[in-house]
Amino acid sequence: MMINPVLRRELKTKLRSWKAPVLLMVYLIILTGFGGLVLLLTLYTSYDNSFNPQDTLTVYVLLAGCQMGLIILLVPALTAGTISGERERQTLDLLKVTKISSFSIIMGKLLASISQIMLMVLASIPVFSIIFIFGGVSLKNIALLFLYYIVISITLGSVGIFCSTYFRKTTVATVVTYLFILIFCFGSLIVYAIVQEFVYYIFSYSDGLTYFQSVLLIGGNPFLGFLSVIENQLGTDTLYYFLNAHNNPLNINIKLWQFNLVFNCLVSVLMIFLSVLKIRR
Amino acid sequence: MLEIKNLYKRYGKFLAVNNLSLSIAEGEIFGFVGPNGAGKTTTMKIVAGLLKASGGQVLINGINVISHPGKLREKIGYMPDFFGVYDNLKVDEYMDFYAGMYKIPYKDRPAIIDNLLEIVDLSHKRDAYVDSLSRGMKQRLCLARSLIHDPDILILDEPASGLDPRARIEMKEILKQLRTLGKTIIISSHILPELAELCTSIGIIENGQMVACGKVNEIMQQLTHKRIIKIRLLDKMEELIRILQEQPDIHNIFEKTDEVEFEFDGDDIRLSQLLKQIMEKDVLLTAFHEKEGNLEDIFMKITKGGE
CATH class of the missing domain: 3.30.70.100 (Alpha-Beta Plaits)
Incomplete structure (x- = not known):
């Protein structure tokens, strides 16, 4: 079986440069430092100076949130220059005249960037394993969380590649990718708030939007998707109220994180499809 | 072998290639001559499958490659006028990467790469990083890259541009060697005396139109x-x-x-x-x-x- 040559070369050149180990080191320092700090604060702020195993969950949530934040920050930087960089380096034409398809070029680029993120996520497992010492979080929980990281990385990565394909300069592509993700993360929240207010005050629907309408409107938000994964693991129900889950006349029981995963996959497919179309021209 | 019929390329109102037709026989070295902006690179990019023509046909052995781009990629090796290389990649890895891009099986690659590096006289540099090579060496490496899938037709856009006289002579010697291998070569250059020595026929293009085309001696006699x-x-x-x-x-x-x-x-x-x-x-x-x-x-x- 032949490995995608773009992926093979990207991995080789990426890991050969000093940037990859430095990035990994900085990533782990931030994550470990943050985890350690949270652990210490939890220990010292308890009123009897003892460690409550229940606090492990707080450390887990904050650590997972920190990792999520780092992924959102890093993925655009790693993907937004992939195609525009080839264009700037004047190597894109040399790829396009070969027998390999545009889809393989895009997928090779995407997988190479995602592999780098996955390396960071895998390298963070020992940091997360601190939590296992105290218990409270199962392997299944961690596996679901890491699956979510993979899916969100692919989605954000495909947005980065899409921008990199459509914008000639890497700096422009990077800025637009971050803007895109900013709108993706906060724009949907603002739209949701406006629509909710609209429904309450204009139409005087006291119950507001139904659960399914809410999920449709805001279910793609990566922050809420992440929160839903965490809440599902902790058994808390903040999102239940936020999404008007009591107003569910159709009795649709899809969870927000489930919808979010499907939504992310669809966005990835669309972004990859558009990128392939653009590069083929 | 290669036939271009009534080729057009339009960018908005600007006609970059205007009803261009030419025919190149197998084994010929065709020199493409014209001032800057005449349409040489545009024509070459269309033939290489990098640009879509606004009209006309590009036929290789009678098959219109504009509608069969897959066949085109097998038959054509392309070397652009400006190109870059990758950082942190060695010469043999660079060649192996492009061998992969042309879906050449792993087992066949070492022999092909050895042979091509020998042709372009870069065997001694196979472990060097490509970004550390001189301009002339990069040009030769790019030429070797364009030959990796053993194409019948080579399209070389200004292969000697920016080279010092020694590197230019070396490039010319390699092209002469390729001619003996039976490759059909389309080459554009601003260094006209070099083309005259190398080419069996030439085409002179201006404002997107072919103004003269034929054997070098015939055109010379006409003028x-x-x-x-x-x-x-x-x-x-x-x-x-x-x-x-x-x-x-x-x-x-x-x-x-x-x-x-x-x-x-x-x-x-x-x-x-x-x-x-x-x-x-x-x-x-x-x-x-x-x-x-x-x-x-x-x-x-x-x-x-x-x-």
Whole structure:
């Protein structure tokens, strides 16, 4: 079986440069430092100076949130220059005249960037394993969380590649990718708030939007998707109220994180499809 | 082998290639000549499958490759005028990467890469990083890359641009070697004398239109009706000028310190008679020869420049 040559070369050149180990080191320092700090604060702020195993969950949530934040920050930087960089380096034409398809070029680029993120996520497992010492979080929980990281990385990565394909300069592509993700993360929240207010005050629907309408409107938000994964693991129900889950006349029981995963996959497919179309021209 | 029929390329209102047609036989080296912005690179990019034509056909062995891009990629090796290389990649890895891009099986690659690096004289650099190579070496490596899938047709856009004289000569020698391998080569260059020496036929393009196309000698004959004769002498310049002025088939005599150049309408017999006449007058000559017309002359005569 032949490995995608773009992926093979990207991995080789990426890991050969000093940037990859430095990035990994900085990533782990931030994550470990943050985890350690949270652990210490939890220990010292308890009123009897003892460690409550229940606090492990707080450390887990904050650590997972920190990792999520780092992924959102890093993925655009790693993907937004992939195609525009080839264009700037004047190597894109040399790829396009070969027998390999545009889809393989895009997928090779995407997988190479995602592999780098996955390396960071895998390298963070020992940091997360601190939590296992105290218990409270199962392997299944961690596996679901890491699956979510993979899916969100692919989605954000495909947005980065899409921008990199459509914008000639890497700096422009990077800025637009971050803007895109900013709108993706906060724009949907603002739209949701406006629509909710609209429904309450204009139409005087006291119950507001139904659960399914809410999920449709805001279910793609990566922050809420992440929160839903965490809440599902902790058994808390903040999102239940936020999404008007009591107003569910159709009795649709899809969870927000489930919808979010499907939504992310669809966005990835669309972004990859558009990128392939653009590069083929 | 390669036939371009009524090719058009339009960018908005600007017509970059205008009804261009040409035919290149197998094993030919076709020189593509034209001023900057004439449409050479656009035409080459269309033939390489990088640009879509606004109209017309590109046929390789009778198959229209515009509608069969897969076949085109197998048949054509392309070297652009400007290209970059990757950081942190060695010469043999660079070649292996492109071998992968052309879906060449892993087991066949070492032999192909060895052979191509030998052709472009880069075998000793196979473990060097590509970004550390000189400009000339990068050009040669790019040429080797364009040959990785053993294409029938090579499209080389300004392969000698930016090279120093030694690197240019090395590139020319490699191209001569490729000609012996039976490759059909389309080459564009601004360094016209080099093309004249290398090419079997040329096409001169201006404002997107082919203004002359054919064998180098044929075009030269069409354009230069008169022969230019050059004489170098040691003494008796006035005597020589007098003899030349007496001849009915000599025009436009141009005199320098120890040289005379003139246009001559006669045939070879008349030329030898002229030489005999000069020698009989005891003019001491050091040179008597016909000046070769070159591509630069043709190019300047045919093209109008930036008018």
